[in-house]
Amino acid sequence: MSQYPMTAKGAEMLREELNELKSVTRPKIIEAIAEAREHGDLKENAEYHAAREQQSFCEGRIQDIEGKLSNAQIIDVTKMENTGKVIFGVTVTILNVETEEETTYKIVGDDEADIKNNLISVNSPIARGLIGKELDDVVNIQTPAGTVEFEIIEVEYI
Structure with a gap:
């Protein structure tokens, strides 16, 4: 398994x-x-x-x-050193470069995902696009509306 x-x-x-x-x-x-x-x-x-x-x-x-x-x-990220890298369990704030809209998500497991509470699954397109990236990186994420450019403006290990 x-x-x-x-x-x-x-x-x-x-x-x-x-x-x-x-x-x-x-x-x-x-x-x-x-x-x-x-x-x-x-x-x-x-x-x-x-x-x-x-x-x-x-x-x-x-x-x-x-x-x-x-x-x-x-995985308990509160016990890890914050390196600024986006990993499972972190809370990440991203900025939509085009609309200047900020959004904060916590990357969680499939069972915990709840978009209304900004908890996104590690398997979601946004989370997959962010994992492995670092603070201040600019990433292009494929969404249903097309490719969107985001800047990672905060990574919290909380």
């Missing part, structure tokens, strides 16, 4: 979700199945089938999270 890069915060969020699924959601589903069984005929028991479907989804998610955590390569 390949390793999944993940920030320390992302790994913690997955552990919390796993704990919630195992200690809260799973027992509720088991209780719902038991309650639905008491209603009799299982063939035409919609509550039973819905609870079983929910159980299947929950167990699948538990397996998914456990697999990701077991193959996670947790």
Whole structure:
């Protein structure tokens, strides 16, 4: 299996979700199945089938999270020296050379990506274009709107 890069915060969020699924959601589903069984005929028991479907989804998610955590390569950039180089886990501020618009992104793993919170996946076109570059570099990144020129104006290891 390949390793999944993940920030320390992302790994913690997955552990919390796993704990919630195992200690809260799973027992509720088991209780719902038991309650639905008491209603009799299982063939035409919609509550039973819905609870079983929910159980299947929950167990699948538990397996998914456990697999990701077991193959996670947790990278904590706060413990690294800031060399000004863009690597996984950094917070980078870029300037669109044409529009003078500044944007700040944190480069994270696929599971942590949330564009609304400026968390971009390491596999996104912008992150791939920035990885390995350094402070003050100018990079051309292919976007759906065409090639855009950005200048890296800040790299933070936070």
